[in-house]
Amino acid sequence: MHVFAGLMRISIALCLLSVAAALPAAAGDVATTSHVEARLVSEVEGVPASGGVVSLALLQTMQPEWHTYWRNPGESGEPTTLAWSLPQGFSASDIKWPHPERIPYGELANYGYSQQVLLRSEITVPPGEAVGSTITFKVDATWLVCKDICVPEQATLDLTLPVVEGTPASNAQLKEAFAKARATEPILGGPFDGHFSVRADTVTLYFVPTGKTAQSIGAQFFPYTKGQIKASALQTPERLGQGFAISVPAGWRLRDASQLNQTSRIDGVLVIPSDSGTQAFEISLQKGGVPAGPVAAAGADIPFLQAIAFAILGGLILNLMPCVFPILSMKALSLVRSGHAERPWVDGLVYLAGVMTTFASLAGALLWLRSLGEDVGWGFQLQSPVSVAALAYILAGVGFSLSGLFYLGGSLQNAGQNLSNHTGLVGTFFTGVLAVVVAAPCTAPFMGAAMSFAFTQSAPVTIAVFLALGFGLALPWVIFSMVPALVRLLPRPGEWMDSFKQFLAFPMYGAAAWLVWVISQQVSPEDLFRVMIGLVLLGFSAWAFGTLQRRAAESRSFILSFLFFIAGLGGAIALIAMPFDPARPAQSTDDSPGNHAFAEAYSAARLAKLLAEGNPVFVNLTAAWCVSCLYNERVALSTDAVRNAFRDTGTVYLLGDWTNQNPEISALLKQHGRDGVPLYLYFAADSAAPVILPQILTEGLILDTLKGTK
Amino acid sequence: MIRLVLVAVMSLLALTQAIAAPAIGQKAPAFSAIDSNGKLRSLSEFKGRIVVLEWTNNGCPYVRKHYGSGNMQKVQADLTAQGAVWLSIISSAPGKQGFVNGAEANQLTAARSAHPTAVLLDPTGEVGHAYEAQTTPHMFIIDRQGILRYMGAIDDQPTTDPSSLQSARTYVREAFAAVSAGRPVEVTATDPYGCSVKYQ
Numbered sequence: 001m002h003v004f005a006g007l008m009r010i011s012i013a014l015c016l017l018s019v020a021a022a023l024p025a026a027a028g029d030v031a032t033t034s035h036v037e038a039r040l041v042s043e044v045e046g047v048p049a050s051g052g053v054v055s056l057a058l059l060q061t062m063q064p065e066w067h068t069y070w071r072n073p074g075e076s077g078e079p080t081t082l083a084w085s086l087p088q089g090f091s092a093s094d095i096k097w098p099h100p101e102r103i104p105y106g107e108l109a110n111y112g113y114s115q116q117v118l119l120r121s122e123i124t125v126p127p128g129e130a131v132g133s134t135i136t137f138k139v140d141a142t143w144l145v146c147k148d149i150c151v152p153e154q155a156t157l158d159l160t161l162p163v164v165e166g167t168p169a170s171n172a173q174l175k176e177a178f179a180k181a182r183a184t185e186p187i188l189g190g191p192f193d194g195h196f197s198v199r200a201d202t203v204t205l206y207f208v209p210t211g212k213t214a215q216s217i218g219a220q221f222f223p224y225t226k227g228q229i230k231a232s233a234l235q236t237p238e239r240l241g242q243g244f245a246i247s248v249p250a251g252w253r254l255r256d257a258s259q260l261n262q263t264s265r266i267d268g269v270l271v272i273p274s275d276s277g278t279q280a281f282e283i284s285l286q287k288g289g290v291p292a293g294p295v296a297a298a299g300a301d302i303p304f305l306q307a308i309a310f311a312i313l314g315g316l317i318l319n320l321m322p323c324v325f326p327i328l329s330m331k332a333l334s335l336v337r338s339g340h341a342e343r344p345w346v347d348g349l350v351y352l353a354g355v356m357t358t359f360a361s362l363a364g365a366l367l368w369l370r371s372l373g374e375d376v377g378w379g380f381q382l383q384s385p386v387s388v389a390a391l392a393y394i395l396a397g398v399g400f401s402l403s404g405l406f407y408l409g410g411s412l413q414n415a416g417q418n419l420s421n422h423t424g425l426v427g428t429f430f431t432g433v434l435a436v437v438v439a440a441p442c443t444a445p446f447m448g449a450a451m452s453f454a455f456t457q458s459a460p461v462t463i464a465v466f467l468a469l470g471f472g473l474a475l476p477w478v479i480f481s482m483v484p485a486l487v488r489l490l491p492r493p494g495e496w497m498d499s500f501k502q503f504l505a506f507p508m509y510g511a512a513a514w515l516v517w518v519i520s521q522q523v524s525p526e527d528l529f530r531v532m533i534g535l536v537l538l539g540f541s542a543w544a545f546g547t548l549q550r551r552a553a554e555s556r557s558f559i560l561s562f563l564f565f566i567a568g569l570g571g572a573i574a575l576i577a578m579p580f581d582p583a584r585p586a587q588s589t590d591d592s593p594g595n596h597a598f599a600e601a602y603s604a605a606r607l608a609k610l611l612a613e614g615n616p617v618f619v620n621l622t623a624a625w626c627v628s629c630l631y632n633e634r635v636a637l638s639t640d641a642v643r644n645a646f647r648d649t650g651t652v653y654l655l656g657d658w659t660n661q662n663p664e665i666s667a668l669l670k671q672h673g674r675d676g677v678p679l680y681l682y683f684a685a686d687s688a689a690p691v692i693l694p695q696i697l698t699e700g701l702i703l704d705t706l707k708g709t710k
Numbered sequence: 711m712i713r714l715v716l717v718a719v720m721s722l723l724a725l726t727q728a729i730a731a732p733a734i735g736q737k738a739p740a741f742s743a744i745d746s747n748g749k750l751r752s753l754s755e756f757k758g759r760i761v762v763l764e765w766t767n768n769g770c771p772y773v774r775k776h777y778g779s780g781n782m783q784k785v786q787a788d789l790t791a792q793g794a795v796w797l798s799i800i801s802s803a804p805g806k807q808g809f810v811n812g813a814e815a816n817q818l819t820a821a822r823s824a825h826p827t828a829v830l831l832d833p834t835g836e837v838g839h840a841y842e843a844q845t846t847p848h849m850f851i852i853d854r855q856g857i858l859r860y861m862g863a864i865d866d867q868p869t870t871d872p873s874s875l876q877s878a879r880t881y882v883r884e885a886f887a888a889v890s891a892g893r894p895v896e897v898t899a900t901d902p903y904g905c906s907v908k909y910q
Binding site (some may be wrong): 075076077078106107108110142144146148149150151152210226227252253255256261 | 733734770771772780806807844845855861862868870871898899901902903904905906907908909910
């Protein structure tokens, strides 16, 4: 290997020597440093006596594997500099930088040039130089050249050109090199409009063609300013309407709130590969979300109606969830109790209003948070142990009420009042609100994908989808309340109602237990214990509250109960308000995602490396609270046949656990238009474009995918 | 009652936040690593003192600019004299430029008369990754409460030219002085410059 590399080096050196020998004097001074041969060259063979602009350039030829840097060097490095010494009246432009290539080094990356680069500078020549005289151009050049190590180098070069009549002849030897350099310089005002948005440490760059559909495969964006995006992150353009979007982790400049506020645009170069080489465009991306126009419109064609239909269906299904069912049953019970209600449909509509209002506020709140840059996707409510614990409290609290510890929505005496009176309707409205709140934990595991769609759309579409979901959730009850025949079907009120109500507490406890299990995946055992003690205190507080409701206000035990209630509730809230230790315990239970001996943890850098090496890769993005993820892992991803197929095909299994927030995984989800898990990606060998697998997997599907028969 | 609970829930839901890369004003990532004398050191042991982290690699020309000119040693001496804990961290992987064992690290410290409180060896890059250290040098300042107050370059001269030091604005000195006096830091983050950290 070493001998081969040595031979390569010698042969390349010989080539360079022969080129050097062939170059005429106008090719100028050469400096050969330890890793670069640098030459000052001119595009033309003379300086026009009438004045004008001539191009001079530093031509760097690097040894194999060594590279120099672009104007933004990426995560390390330093750009080449040219300091000109010119005669009176002459001036030099900044370097006309050809677009760079992304040069990975380990898990970091630089923007620069390998092999050879021509750094052109436009020299303005004043008129009136005497024909026949000569002009000497001098430049002090510095550069950093790196392979695995870095060496700063510098050279002082000069070039003398004659002053000529008319247009100087072009330098035949260098014509091609200059033409190539010019072709790789970015074109100003390219056929794109650009926007960018930053959502919790992920920058999304939107490119919208001003003309027809644009080629997006392999497009790469290079910002002029260091630290705006993470240079080492793999850029995968995603088609979006007529244009495309690239999502990458933010650099420190866009992670810092004050810096982010000051950044109104990202300027840089978009490089698009084409059959005839590459095309580069200089683009100024303006701050703002998905641009209005082609992109937003294109997303809202047929999928919109489909999404609305799915959302209504999803809402209907929510009624059967263990956490929502009891609420609905309570509703039914109240109707039984007031069986003679005159206008039950008013009640139905108020309930609908409560549900819809809550969904609309939720969507509004999420959109608002996102506009502030928070990374909230659907399912977010299960990513923070604090919010999971709060949801567990609510479910347990509703359970305690159903068990009879205390009464929700006023005293026992009021419960049977006419529904059409004021208090009754307010209560009904809040039953709708409560139904949505308790449904929230259930929507994430089952409805992540629908919600994801909603959030890739414009704000009105997002809200429409949420409203449709609410409509679906409220629909059964609305229909029920509007059809008197159905109301008459209800059994007569009686003793059974109390027993049934108490029975309904158990699905609530079950849902709370599930949430506690989710927390157990997120926090240390000590913190888990804290949550469970919190639940006990909550129960204590509920009991004290119940005794309050039953006692006369003036008795001494009233005060005691009141103190118990406050102490219990305060203690319970304090226990989950304390910060949780983010350290996650090792995943050991069978149901944990990631219980696959052959899986590696996902990281963007690891994926990039594997793809660069041409390996086939399977990516599973999952979370402990995602029921369909766990199901897929059980039935399709951990069978012996699948295990063997992974081994036989040499496919690397990368597993990203999104149980807790993870910006790298959020970024990958966003790249593929998702806002939640599961997401399964398969990259065939030597392919950078993944196949997205369905959300419900089968063993056969995985085997076919891995073996390439599909 | 229900209304109160709902308000509480909504505000709790809004509290969700990403735990991510080091950020100014946030808790600095905790770490522990073996120092050049084989002792396990961790950030938590320096609570109550201002901690300066310096990523270094003695083969890197940018590091050489600062050590060859005596600049880095001077900053180290001045800041540690004012009570700073100075941790030089080497995240070069075995076989990569800048990788040293404990004895070599101590020799290096002696040879260049450096004044770090400790030199931490991070051949797996664990500490480097926690801070997303990109370059050598790459500097971080953590206040007495463990909050990250500065990250980025040592100064505003991203070059290997030693003469640049004369006109340099040393961000690390400024930030340390501000943190030490309890004032807000003016420039809290800058682009780090130098060689890539030689991770494995």
